[in-house]
Amino acid sequence: MRRPREPDALPATLSLVFCGYLLLALGAIWLSRQPGSIATLWYANAFAVALLWDQPLRRWAPLLGAAMLANLLANLAFGDPLPLAASFIPPNLLEIVLACALLRVSGAALRMNESPGAFLQFICFGALLPPLVGASLGASILAWQGLDSFERGWLFWVEGAMLGAVSVLPLAVWLRQRSWWELFGERRRHELVLYGVMVLLGGPFALLLLPFPFVYLSLPLMIAAVRLNFASTALLVALASVSGGLIIALGLLGSSLPDQGWRDLLIYLPLLLALLPALLLASAVEQLRKRRRELTASETRFRDAMDHSAIGMALVGLDGRWQRVNRALCEMLGYREEELSVLGFQDVTHPDDLAGDLELVREILAGRRHSYRLEKRYLHKSGREIWGLLAVSLVRDHEGEPLYFISQIEDIDRRKRAEEREAELARRYSVATEASGVGVWEWDLASDRLLWDDGMCRLYGLPAGDAELSYGDWLAHLHPDDIARVEREVQAAREGSGRLDIEFRIRRADGEVRVIKGHARLIRDLAGKPLRLVGTNWDVSELRQLAERLREERERLQVTLDAIGDGVITTDLDGRVSFLNPVAERLSGWRSDEARGLPIEQVLLLEGEDGRLVPNPVRHCLEQGSSATLQGLASLRHPAGGSIALRGQAAPMRGCDGALLGSVLVLTDVSEARAMQKHLRYAATHDALTGLLNRPAFEDALADSCRDVLQNGGHSVLCFIDLDRFKEVNDSAGHAAGDELLRQLARLMHAQVRAGDQLARLGGDEFALILRSCPLQQAELLAARLIAQIQGQVLAWDGQEFRVGASVGIACIHSGNAHPTELLKQADTACYRAKHAGRGQFAVEHR
Template identity: 85%
Template sequence: MPRIREPGTFLPTLLLMFFGYLLLALGAVWLSRQPGSIATLWYANALTVALLWDQPLRRWTPLLVAAMLADLLANLAFDGNLVLAAGFIPPNLLEIILAASLLRVSGAALRMNESPGAFLQFIVFGALLPPLAGACLGASILAWQGLDSFERGWMYWVEGAMLGAVSVLPLAVWLRQHGWWELFGERRRRELLLYVGLVLLGTPISLLWLPFPFVYVSLPLMIAAVRLSFAGTALLVALASLSGGLIIALGHLDSPPMDKGWRELLVYLPLLLSLLPALQLASAVEQLRKRRHELVASETRFRDAMDHSAIGMALVGLDGRLQRVNHALCDMLGYSEDELITLSFQDLTHPDDLAGDLELVREILAGRRHSYRLEKRYLHRSGREIWGLLAVSLVRDHDGEPLYFISQVEDIDRRKRAEEREAELAQRYSVATEASGVGVWEWDLASDRLLWDEGMYRLYGRSAGDELSYADWRTHLHPDDAARAEREVLAAREGSQHLDIEFRILRADGGQRVLKGHARLVCDGDGRPLRMVGTNWDVSELRQLAERLRDERERLQVTLDAIGDGVITTDLEGRVSFLNPVAERLSGWRSDEAQGLPIEQVLLLEGEDGRLVTNPVRDCLEQGSAASLQGLASLRHPAGGTIALRGQAAPMRCGEGALLGCVLVLTDVSEARAMQKHLRYAATHDALTGLLNRWAFEDALVESCREVLQNDSHSVLCFIDLDRFKQVNDSAGHAAGDELLRQLGRLMQAQVRSGDQLARLGGDEFALILRSCPLPRAEQLAARLIEQIQGLALTWEGQELRVGASAGLTCIHSGNAQPAELLKQADTACYRAKHAGRGQFAVEHR
């Protein structure tokens, strides 16, 4: 990534600035004094700009003083006239400061080789605008001193400075950022040396002996721009400029016959034009190389992420065949990578699960869903079944055509097996309950004798027939439960409460069980207690199951609290029973506040038109099946504002299938919907002015033609072309032109009616559809628009910029309603208006 270099040691930079400028200036001045020399080549300013632009501002003054001192010495060395020599300092100083400032402020030097547009900006700021400004001041000084005319001095100065800047500045700036070693370390070093020799030999040969020499000068440069780096091409351009410029400057180029003055004035222009395309092409090739490198890096990251993923991943073709798989999927299914890519996902899917998977694939191909998740069984290489959680998404090209699927498969076989075991455990508990493994006991309070049935003996692990007392029962109590159990039994014996107890026992065989006990007191006629009769049954498995269910419920609660979607459950009447935290945030209701309220009171859902829509919970409860929130629905929040939602309601059923209620899952799609709205706007509007773009305008014109044919009405098409807009871009730059276009767009939009449609077709061309508008009124509006445009003045960097406009009108009626023909008519009328003197309109009558 290019960056401004840290400022180096000041003294070496100062010496390089002084001696570099001095040597280049001496060479240029000496060359201009040779017999037959046409004009000078001025590379010194470009070298100074390259050394100056990224230096701290506090160093600019001494560096510029060193450069201008070298300039003065170079001129005095060949001409002792101090006044004449000092006259060249102000224009050179202006050119250097302007170029270095523009490059520093705009940052164009940092990104000159990133794209053709960036390089063009670099050339404009560094090699075009500064020489033009310096030439104006320099030519004025030469004319004032009587040394030459302003026109000839200006042209000499511009050609020499621009050729020097174009030739030296790109290479010098690049070397300031990267250094000589990176240039010499280029991977095509031998090829670079070959091109260096070719340019050094070929340029003089082409200019001295070949016809159309500049074609042969530019040919190796264009080829090198494709083959070499931007820096290599810049080096070749500098060498071609130096060798070619010397030949031209010494008058050895056999140029076509023309007036001697023009020959001298335009002598370097062909060489300059043969060098620029190579640099422009090199910047474009550099941009392509960078994008290709980024694409390769992106593909490498994706491939590494896939290969090192802990879950199975595969790229699947549209025919179902596996195109690429990772190690995790191979380990899960027991195949090697080479074996898997010969199979399709149909071959690996359990037959009972294949139909549902294929149906989801058809839905995603049809565009009815973007992705899907599915628990299904896979077939291991050994033949056994493996449960996997499959997540599938479809990759499409830029035109929306499907390319391939990305599948992620998580191994959930252990979890599914555990779920099956838990289900079996629950089934066994149900069977045990039905079998009524209950023990019945009786305690004679007078004799302290316990009577147990066989069920009780089995529960406690004792031999049937043993005579027992209360003390024997107490020995089976778990030490941690003994005190509590005795206290509750004795309280029941006193008649103060019924016995309903759960406690742990230690069986005779050493096992531990959890029992549940119920009992009631039997009294005589006087109310005196006689005995206590009760039951015990084993709830050990029920306790374990309850603990697991409690843990599962806790995990479910944590999951509902953590997921990014809102979850709401209701009863059969559509009354809210639960909201997770996301649902609370979306609805503005706390879960405890919303319990028992109708779903419509908690969720105020409305459509695009602002009217309330049916809650999918009602559809789900009425139909007994899943229901979705239709259309682009939004939720009105109690605190104000709306939230774009996507909702899916599904029925909740008990084990027997009876409907218990409904669960509604809400997803906040506000950001996605806002992005879609933004993309729709960007696709139909001009990014600079905010007006309709060409494509949207052409659709509007087609619709206007259809409306005219249906209603037999009349409309007018107006084509507007700005006059002298190119001069604004050329004189003030594209930034000024863009600002002027924005102001003109707002100006014209304010003049037209609300039903009219104004568009920017591109460049400085606008078009306007005046719906149901008679021609005289359209002519008045066109004249007013032209007058308003001519009256708009933009002040930009001290300049007052104005443009004019010409307009062409044509009527849209039932006999003239072909969009393409209408555009041609309006364009023809505008062309007539321009050639009739501009600043007016013309009408094409059909």
């Protein structure tokens, strides 16, 4: 639903309401005064309603005042007395206000094109009900003044006002919410022009000459309603209303009605009934198009969501065959899309899980459930089993008949394998607990009696068999350094917490010291009084020794990682950072505690030579379970600015059972080496004195230009530039002055050529220039300009001024002359001719 647009400036709206209403009222009153005229066509009220309904309420009074002033002036212009002219104001004012209020409160104008029912509501509130009320007041005033009977006046008023509102209001309201450009932008505007001509020319012809003329009048409107948009149809309806209404109002239409009075009273009704169905049909077609667009958009969104979904999705036919599958499902099962399209879901389901899946499918088809979720095993193309979480729902048509299934298959194989490993670990833990010699004890607080089982006796080095000891006997076994702490924790458990979790050392009967872990719980009576402590003990000496060794190993590893010159980053299975050593912190700009838990791509912004982000090797390592190298010349974008050239390799980290635990990425800063490589590459291809291309690089560029001409056609130009009188500068001022002059001339020539051209110093005072895709005439102009610029260059050195000249030889590069060696000879020959012709010139070698 469209919102009302922002209101225009009040003075402009007042002028538009006054002028438009005045012109429409003058036209209608003039028509009603013509000989043979039957009744007036009243479009003015519909025009005012279209401009007023969405205006702020504070503007209604001035706008209504402008419209009623125009109404009064229009009647006075045709000689009506002031009382008679003023008597038309109340019914017109009532009709406008009622229509605006109904449209505003109901929102029918905003919902006009949502459905045919909404359009009928709009017509009813804007074009039917207000004229009925306004006509009642107007006909009463006419009858009271003795100008006409109430019945005739009421019918004339209703027909004229309804026809005007039905003809004008839909188009005017549509334009108020949109713009004329949308109407003119109709993609079938040639059809709009055709139907407009048919309405304007064919309508009068049908009304004047054909039987049943309103059938012919409505036919192009109905076709236009199907072919064009709503606004175009509304425009054609308005044109048909004006042309047909004028013919009827002027009394030119014949009728077969026997009663002349009824003909006069009901003459506009056929025209109104001919126009209204076209508008209704246009509204229905507009809504149909909108729903079709929404359906197309919805289908597009569904296809996009399916194609880009991270989990497997499929459309499955009632026969169980895959109708459409997405990329994620193909990757999960290892099949190509065309391979899955010839299979059914039964073909890739594990045989042990197929029966339960089919039973759930039958329940959906029978209507006993709408969807189901199931963890099941699938068969990968390689033959291995894959666990998937399947979610299935059935799509039915509007009659409830089943069409196809929508299946979502999430790869939970890693989770299921982890659960299986956890279950196996739990089973092993249970067996280990039984075999670990855990001892159970009970301490009766009232009698101070301790009861130990055989496990406790073995832990303390006592003979097997139930032992009955006291709290003091137990304390005698404790290591002296732990007694005070243990007694505090035991007392705290008795008096407060009710739970004991303690670790302590004991001296066995053979003198060996062991580390014991103990858990206990306080048992109270119904009054809350402590009765006894029940708990367990087990030997954790080996665990403590192992923990100490692991701690020492971790410290050594930490020292090693802190000391090496490479950056080291570890991640978990999801690619989230778990550790950065100091070098990695310096390279990335992240502290280890800040980066922990963040995706590796967020911590390391890797980019290639073109500035685009490159894949992080950690992802490939985790996905493939093998080592991965940072490809190409990659750099790390530092958060503080700048970049660091890197070489890196990611390797998988695995547990003792070979399961992938994460990855470790080693980064080496190669910024200095890469900068040196760039410097060496530049030095190998550029002249050290001038910074221009050197001779080998120029010869390669000339060969590239020849290949380009041979492959793609076109013309390029080679220029050989030899300085005149340069030896005099070296002889007079020395080589330092000559070198400075060469640098100045190199900068001068480089400033004159285009960005794609290639300028080089071949050696000594010889230069060469390749003008790519350059006509010969333009090359000659450039050569003349270079000669003039060089001759105008002055070198001031040790109080003297030096000038040199230049001679240029030109050779054309085209498909018939594209050999680099021959081109250089041609350009050199042309330069030789230019020198012998007097220097300071150019010559062209035509081949």
